[in-house]
Amino acid sequence: MPFPIMVALATLIALAAATPTIPASIHDRQQEAPTSTLAPCAQVSVILANNNKAPATVPADLAYECLGTIPLNVTSAKAILFEIPLYLNWQSTLDVLKNPPAEYVEKVQAPVDILAGLDVISESIDSGDITSEYQFGWQLYKLFGEAHDGHLAFILDVIGSVFLFSRPLPLVSVSEDGKKLPAVFSYYDVLGVQFKNVSYTPSHIVKIDGTDVNEYLENLSQDGSLQDRDALYNNLFYNLAQISLGSSGTGTGMFTGGGRGRFSPLAANTTLDFANSSTTVIQNYARPQVSFTNVTSGEDLRRKIVYDEGSVGVSPPPEKVNPTQQSVPEEVAAIPPGYPAPVVPGPSNLINGFYINAPGYEDVAVLAVPNFVSSSYNELRFQAASKQFLAKAWSEGKTKLIIDVQANGGGTILQGYDLFRQIFPNTDPYGGNRFRYNAAFELVGQAYSEVASQYPRDAGLTNYTLRSIQTSYFDYHGDMTADGKPFESWHQKAGPYDVNGNSYGAVTRWNLTDIYLPYQGGINVTGPSNLTRWQPENVVLLTDGYCASTCALFAEMLTQQGRVKTIALGGRSNAKKIQAVGGVKGANVYQWGFIREFPRSAISLNVTLQDSVLKEYEFSRVISRSYSDGINVRDAIRKGDDSGLALQFKYEEADCRLYYTPEMTVSAAAIWKAAADAQWSDSSKCIGSTGGYHSPPYAKRASRGETTTLSPARGQIHAAQALKQFQALENTFSIETEIQPSCDGFMQP
Template structure:
């Protein structure tokens, strides 16, 4: 049975060490605080060793153990063939909701060439089932890892399943983060240990940072290119960027992937990095450090793989009777997310927006205004007094955050205009998405006279159709407004399964469920609904938006003016722009004509994309799908309820997928594809390749001071000097893909207080229970 876990606090155990000294030490450098943990007890099994080592550490911290011991422990968990077969069967109905299954199998040629190759999810599911049935797996972890990769290989941050054996027990870490930087913004990027850059820029270095040339004996670029493919993003340059430490991710605290995938941030925490890592530097030095694992569960009493399985991976004999995790229960409790009990949106709030209530992120200037996921800044450099910067690293607000987000943006834009700012930079670095209509609202605050298109389609299948028929009929007798005094009915009214909710491609109402459902045949002979657009004038819209009315509609439709001309607005991304971020960016670029700048990218010449994450316009947690089916069936009685229970809905009765998913993770599926106006019969935006207007390479200063990044972007857009390298032949710097022999010539630029803040951001571990564990971006259904 599963145990009830308390919240696990973040561990901070990494010491400072120079990774590439000019004079390599005679012995290998040690990590402070790590060696005592290597004194493994006389335990007879790997899991008993984990238990003993974890017990010897502070009870209030997340224990860490050498990676090899954790690896041996998790691989000693026996494979349960029948349970695995049941799990694979139980997942199939949810995979059927994935909108891109056929597009992925036969993607457009440009996508296959430049982004990711063909991916046949059903073939992989069948292959997995065959291996399970033949008993081909040596242990439970081997099965779980193949199941995890089945989803990950889609490179769709909305298509996620993290099995318990992969994500519940351990997370893998390396003790050093890397950065990929150019010596002057034009030369080929090279790879450095981030702590070396920090030490040098703080003036504390006694050595010259040297590029990493090999990792575990493999060319560093080749090694990292292969490693990058474990990420959730689809674009290869965005995947490259996500390997490294990033200030944008650090600004999200424990919700971000600041240290980068190489060090165990993001999806890197799910893939075993080996017992140790060897870095070889251009100056001839070498460092070997031990990798480690964070122990996420109490190991008291766990002395073998068998007991680990019994305590954490086993399920009740009848998994259809009760939820093994709180996923579905939480959905039931939160199905009226935020707004359902707030019948008057736009109430005064702002209790959390004062800049004194939030810590300035590491590497950022003091904010003009700040809340948890959005902040406004002015550039401190002389000559940039006319520039305002809106940093939006996420649209994933919680609690009353949607209303705070809307009001912070509104106040900052007004303040910027009052202070004489004429240029606006929107920094979307690290933005993995969030609440859909929050993206719409930001767009409408900037361009109130443009009607967002946002066309989308669901995959049209049997369960989707039955839900639509039932819900459209259930809510038919009731007016579509706040006079309905039943929260469940209000919830059902505002789902896509009520044809009266949403508008068609021409912003007209649908007249029936059949008209909304279609289906229409697209691409690879798959069925999809008609084009659907949000009805932003819907009086119940706040039930879908986290509690806000979107700017430009309802009670926010008066007295609006465009704060900045399109040519005076510019977007920066690091490629990690997914979900709602891509919805917002699509409207900004395609409808408003705003320019985009993409940072970093692989060490090769040529432009790169600005949007590197999933461009699907809505994900559904599997719990949301199951919850909506349960609510619908509960609204019926007698013969009709019996008919529904015997229908396709019977495929969704088991809770097994929720029992077997990792603690604090949420199985997800992308349900809506996005389409551009006039191109609704073409492949969805997910499969469109589009270069940014400018590519800028990271420099060392940009990894410690975000304003140096903003300055380069401003100069390249509105100034006399450009840092764009789109037309530069970076390959001229040599086939070795390393720095030339010129020195970095770094000068101290950061104070001791800022150094401490940046070093602290390296110690941020994701809190298992209070943070967004997947680190891939979320969207509410």
């Protein structure tokens, strides 16, 4: 049977495989395009004017056709291409991306020369191959995406501000028993089997749009922002940790249009072929992000979304769709679906402490950290929750600790430092990082450091202007050298230093005792309120590969300085080892507007810089066309590593790999039990890995065949409780994802 059948929430009815029925929750989103001689954008306008449902949707192919009619302003496009390198010069990996290490190319991603790619786009405009704003924006989006750096992005307004694309069917990749190779199933089928409400035998998907399912999904996954291919593959699917984050996560998976998937244009339909020879066709749709009132053409739409290129300043937000027509995701419940009640709850499900309430796991604590927060409102609450839980767990006899960072795209940098200190209070977190040297970087630092040197270090506590200077990276007094000493000058900090033929600033470290630390990094790094002693062999880091940014920094300290082992979940359908950290491993992201302000401010501090390279930023307009953007300004550098290679380009396999099973897609506790078993009881459960500390090396075994059926849930579930759990998970399918601007350590979903 293809994906499951639901005519009412109370009952799942098995129908014949040849006559599948789309559940009402999906069917409501189907929208046929009217037969019309109107232009595509005018057709969209008519559909939306006659649609009183929320969320308002239009056929995906019609949305794509509409986008293609937005005419290209060649002058504006060329100005954007001229200005982009001003910001790319701050990208810390710009040089190495052109010629990365051989292992990175073999196992991770291909090289990319972004500056050369801009020239290719410019030539395509000149040749007439690019004639619409959408073509231009999509080529830029794809070029930046080839870097597979979640901190690096330039998403033009026509890509993010008009339509977001969706498929209505979440998928999962699961192993029947944790040993067989995973196969791809409809998540509706998994729900039906897990909650024992179906009598049919679900079948796995073998083809999507006529292409082998694994090949199709692996190719699709490359549109994601992660670098590791197994992490990218995981991000296609429904994931409880992402769901716990609500709209700030990647929703129900990239396949459905969650995360970066929402930008990928779709055809009218997606065809799914199942192993039982049945076929299902689902209709794809697009969600408008701007009002189409009085829009009859691509020219009309352009006037609504594109800021006047003749003006200087920040673009006003586009006119949004009517609130009655746009989807407003439900607030995530106090306890996320699929999770038990936390022992110590944190803010907004960004951190929660759990115990595993099952025989044999009495000494295990779980700290779930799907985000390191990027909001000042939650920063102190986050820090307090972690302290409270770790102290409580230790005092109540929990000697083993699982740190679950599934879905963690980063957040406030120093939260990662602080959590590391809470677990290992006697270890000084290293966190080495460096900027790419460029002319603007040099001049800004000269101007800032000169002014900052004229005042005591604490003079800016009551003077906002001075504080903004003295808390900046460009005041050399704030950071430490790699060996923990103060810098003596801006020149010592800035260099340039030649590293493998490229120019960088010095390797620096955060000064965790600096008086300005809360202004620089959001919090003070205090470590634990008591001296608990978690033993490295009794701590394990659990990931789905999504770990990025601040999470990657935390993982680096935990594994390299704390000597903690890692368990990675999921991955492509093979029996090979996979990485634990698959997201961006850069140490800091700046938004483009944030970068632009440094040259402007430097000129105001030193008027002689008006005739320098900094003047090019003064009237930069590229940001007015940005839906979202970012630059990774700092490489992360490993302690004691003399190679000079940024962590972004290091390939490192997890100590243990586990497949997701059907139960793990509906129960976080099932994941934690499997991790505890593999780490402390039976390392033979690991796929192609050595497992826990106390087990002998484990040789990689051959595949035990492919998953063909779905295992039912363990134990009996009361019918009413099963229905409640089913409804809670089904209700999450309406979550829509959104960009979260940040200037710290957060990878945008």
